[in-house]
Amino acid sequence: MSADGAWETVIGVEVHVQLRTATKMFCGCEAAYGAAPNTRVCPVCLGLPGALPVPNRRAVELAMRAALALGCSVREWSEFTRKNYFYPDLPKGYQITQFEHPLAFDGELPVRVDGEVRRVRIRRLHLEEDAGKSLHDRFPGSTAVDLNRAGVPLVEIVTEPDLRSPAEARAYLSRVKQTLEHFAAVSDCNMEEGSLRVDANLSVRRAGSRVLNTKTEVKNLNSFSNVEKALAFERERQVALLEDGGEVAHETRTFDAASGRTRSMRGKEEAFDYRYFPEPDLPLLELEEGTVERIRAALPELPHAAEERLREAYDLSLYDAGLLAATPRRLTFFEAVAGDGDAAFAKQAANFVMGPVAEALNRAGEGAAEEDLLPAADLRRAVELRLDGTLTSSAADQLLERLLEEGGGDVDGLVASMGLARVSDAGQLAGWVEEALAEHPGEAERLRAGEEKLLGFFMGAVMRRAGGAADPGRTRELLREELGSPEEG
């Protein structure tokens, strides 16, 4: 069964992102994750009688940053709304959110899928407070409630139904995470800790059709990979249903990662009536003049624009540009290394940044930056030495390893002291070749008998003797001279 061709997939995504504030949305309690249950609570976030919410200015500011980074228009005034429902971990019996007049709307996020740019429209972005957590497995037979999370500020980001495949949905989510975590720097976007949460809805229609068919919403998606899997499953399920002449039920489904399947959670007829109405405890959220401009001006260049600029300036591939613009710090570092170099220079710089430097960064763990590992100027010198032929690929690897271990250093001095400068002297090279052949007489015999694949083996043997500095072209020439023709053998 195939969902391609005859059927088109229509996907919309809702993302909830916790904002990185010191305190909660409407009270002074600490917002950070991980404290002992119910230790970060006060009359306001416990919903005690008589307590009132007061908006956290920092949260509003971060939400505006998020909105602008996602290309949204920010309203001069927006309105908080109550969303009413009963749940044990919802202390007031309502969530303060935004409904009719959200903070921001009409965004657009450029996303790359299979080398193509897709502009995903964002319908709205609004501010709200998080609920607490119900813990069903803590005490047998009882549900425990932890209200530390109650009142933590969130933004909800809702797309138009613009995504056309599970892979596109995943690409969109990666772009949202990248933008909000690293560029707008408003959230940790950590799915495991719940600071980024995803609900997705999907419907299918005959290719070419413009109608929107009945959709299902999928919840409990705890990784981007599961989002993709759940949507792929849901697409196949709906297509199979429709091809069998059945109908898709309007319902909320949950994804079971173990089986890779979705199953029904509740039908539309069981949907809540949230009885939204304007929050009377809070005045309209009005922005002072110039606020939007001030926040926009403080945003760094955004990923898509940065990628375009790198491709333009250095003729880099989409793939390379995407990796180099992954974070603003990597981007800045790369540009400091590549400078006004040409495409070849940039490509070599890119290889270093994405190769050994990125690996070292992974080892260094959370919070480390390229610039902390070694100065851009040192890496730039290494690129020069590699390109002018002083360093072989293997010698360059050794140099970088040392530089990254030591946090940079005197590059030319290290090349000398480590003996990394390329050796092209025929006599020296011939000596190493002779030694290598003598050391492996059996293989040497076979080489001379014309076994060409042993060339690589002896290249390695020579390089080891040369500490990686042997000119590979010359060495290969010398080895070829030893290579006999099979007929003669």
Place this chain on the structure above:
Amino acid sequence: MSPDPLTGLGAARRALEGGAASPEALLEAAAARNRALDEGPEPLHAFLSTVPADAPAGAGSASGPGSAAEPGGTPLAGVPVAVKDNLCTTGLPTTCASRILEGYVSPYAATVVRRLEGAGARIFGKTNLDEFAMGSSTENGAFGPTRNPRDRSRVPGGSSGGSAAAVAAGIVPVALGSSTGGSVRQPAAFCGVVGIKPTYGRVSRYGLVAFASSLDQVGVLSRTVRDGAEVLEVIAGPDRLDATCQERPVPRAAALEDVELAGSVLGLPEEYLGEGLDDGIREAVLELADRASREGAILREVSLPSTRHAIPCYYVLAPAEASSNLARYDGVRYGVRAEDAPDAASMFSRTRGGGFGPEVRRRIMLGTYVLSAGYYDAYYVRAQRLRASIAREMYDLFDAGVDALLTPTAPAPAFGLGERTAVPYAMYLADVYTGSANLAGLPAVSFPVADVDGLPAGAQLMAAPWEEERMLGLAARLEGLAGYAPGGLPEPASEGKGGRP
């Protein structure tokens, strides 16, 4: 003989400063009077809880003046005050006269309570009310009704009936109430005392248990306009814990003296003086207007045609907000919880079904209905539009030069206990003249104008937002002209009466 120190701030202050009484002695006197009034077959029952005789200062905010005190002088030093039982106190329970909060003690104090104690006041007790302030007779509470001190067979009005009765009976000189649709002014009128409802946003609501957030405002009950103004000065002003409380200069009680009646324009809205109004009350209010006119006030007959929508509008919006505000009483974190429910949903419904009284349940259902999908536009949105037009009409009059609107406070004097409990709508009409000020966010005050058939009647002034000083100044002048002196109760303190000396 010096006036009873429990009947006015001036008298209390003189007794305290002259050494005739200590704060503890005043609390004891209040307790003795309260006990006496609670005896017999028709107990007054103004209080749901009172401080123990040997309690240290700070029943409201637990720590008392000094640590809990907000900066400022101590204009109420040693004065016993009463606080409606929907204002949070740490030393006494806060029940809202509801089973669902029976025994609940707040871990924090309302801003107004902190300010009272910061000004030196001593909280004597928590006064009775209609459950969650929903009612106009103080009969709807879970712990029994309060009676009218003037006639024990009658209601004291509500929902701040306990506070009005406590002041009228001379248990405390001043008390705090709360107003959502008339809950301070209407009981003030029924009991023959003064009730002030400030501009919305004038006084912090932090720690006032919410009924309808966009209408609720803490108010003051006192024997004289001047006493009420002094308490308002203490409790008013911005609060970083209430986003709806505004940064405005606090109205000063001393400024009341500077307000001239002569030349002031008093509007007499025809909709407040027509059908449905008790003849004796109409006569008393018009007589007062006449006297004011003779003193140089300019009377202007005005019209507020949207007034007839005030009650329907109020009974859509207030229940809508209440249905949401009262959702937190779910048995999860505090208060009463129904035991042995098989799941969360039945725990919620059993807790709430058993914990709320019939009037509260009725309003929650009404509010839930008007907010429901499919009904929201027809009820909630429409009521908001009416609210805006009610407010616009009133603002227009103030913009056109009216300094204050003079009206009766309630259409009839105190009715008998149980008389209206069977017919909710009849009860709702008790707020027919007071609801508009809440809907429009205006300041308003009720003061006693006369006894009608042996029962007190109140006159109301309403003014433009933030015009409390002017409004209360005019009310003090009119209060003097009315010269009201209730029979059979301790005389009010003399200095607030009779306008200027």
